[in-house]
Amino acid sequence: MKNKWTKVLRVGWFLAKRQIKGSNIATTVLIVFIMMLTFLNLVVVSGILIGLIEGANRANKEQYTGDVIITTLSGEEDIGHSHEIESTIRAMFGIQDLSVRYLESGQIEANYKTRRDFDILQDVAGTQITGLTLADEEDLSGISKFVVEGEFLNESESGYILIGANLLYRYSAGFGDFFASLEGVYPGDEVKVSVGENTKTFIVKGILDTKVDQVSLRAFMTKDDFWRLVDRPGLNANEFAMRISPTSTLTGDQVKSNLVASGFASDGKIQTATEAIPDFLNQIRLAFGLLGNVIGAVGIVVASITIFIVIFINAVTRRKYIGIMKGIGISERAIEISYIIQSIFYASLGGLLGIFIIYVLLVPLFNAYPLDFPFSDGILVAPVDGTLFKFFLLLFVTIIAGYIPARRIVKKNTLDSILGR
């Protein structure tokens, strides 16, 4: 039995190789091109759709959460034992950056100097006033690079504030009335910042614009200015965002476990970057993934029909020779296998070209120039295991699509095929 299949495969391979070599180059290139486009459609469409969300998640991690974040527990005003937590994190091997943030709900009022008519509503926007140790935040998130107008804060200066772009009308007009936003605020303007009963004036040092809401909907000042403005008992923090060293083998889950084991879970909400992703983003990711798969499935059907037609036309036009081969004793299986090998050739060459384009061209290109979407910078997500699965799926489908027409022609009466009846 083994010997029989060896012979069949050998002859099938022999015939397929000669047929491919003897086929029209332009036709072969066209078929391979179609298979490549199909494969790209299969991987890239869903990859971009998921990449929109992945881009948002990545930005969230880079600019806000780090690898692990501790936030204030629901119902609490701050994170208890903040000093101990900070000491523990800073002593933890493998943690590269830590930013401790202090938050308080407040509001910013602009244009109060030019407000002559007190019947007109104040130009006010509610926000979270965030106090930072600038160098720590810069190390963690590179916050200064998101300054789109004016300059970043300076630790040696006081009375300056950075305002998130989404708090300004000219940046957030696209969101409609979703946010109460300030009009005509530019660097150098004076604004009133109120937290509780306390109000102080600040000079706008710069405007921060990113697609991470936790950054672009907040107002930032130095930790010292924060404490001058805010009147609350204790010096506890509201957020600890930390990043693991890229050279460390430590994972976000391990850091979280260590912090939980240290007993800090009762002081703050400890989450890895993945856990901190808002649930709606995960839902969108699932929906986009499904949509991408549906589009990919259509692509697979198109690819299989393409291969079916190519092999069918090839087999029909060569029906006489198929008959002759059967006549001189070549087994039907060997002839069918020659067509299956041709299908595999087209699909694998198209797929391999697709893989090359994805990993050598598209992924680096999307990373360098992400798609500009309102809520994220879309990248191309193409995990190797998923791409390989789709490659083998394409191969499997094309094998079936190549086999069916070949079988239909091969099983026809030998003499009818030879005589073209």
Added chain:
Amino acid sequence: MKNNIISIKNLYKIYGTKDMETPVLRGIDLEVSEGEFLGIMGKSGAGKSTLMYQIGLLDHPTSGEIILNDINTEKLTTEERTNLRLGMLGYVFQDYALIPELTASENVMIPLLMQGKSMTEAKKISENMLERVGLAHRILNKPSQLSGGEQQRVSIARAMAHSPKILFADEPTANLDTVSGNSIIELFKEIHSKGQTIVMVTHEEEYSKYCDRIVYLEDGKIVREHKQKPI
């Protein structure tokens, strides 16, 4: 007394439907001895080629019995018929029937590979066969680069490469000019002289002279036959 290598009893081949039947072979009885060169002759439509296709297992008869080398072919499966064709029968068709994308050598090699010969072995045999038919210088040429006579020689080389017990030839000279036709028939003569059984369909009286025996078909029946001393 030589053994019968082909034995046909009451062979019928009817085309068409029940409502409109077209009988092409009507009760053929025929025996061919091992090493015999049999010619099948008759007018166009007499059933010569149809008879050859039935004996050569390229088609299924409507009824009757075909025994090849003591094997009753009636109940053979498709795969068994294919294996029998591969192992025991060789074919030379009127239009040469070569595979266009294969070289002369590769055309000869395919049945050998299917028999399980190694690539080197098959190549060696094919080159020897092509040399025997006078095409040593054409082994790498594709059919489109060969003349009709040369293509038919490749076809003969392919048919003989696996040493078949019976060689079938369906009007092998019909598409050739006189010179090429003569050289092909000389080739058959040479092959037959080495003991090869040949069944050849022809309508050319001149070439039938090379046969040991000729059967004449008319309306699907053998109407006469005669033995002769071949040229």
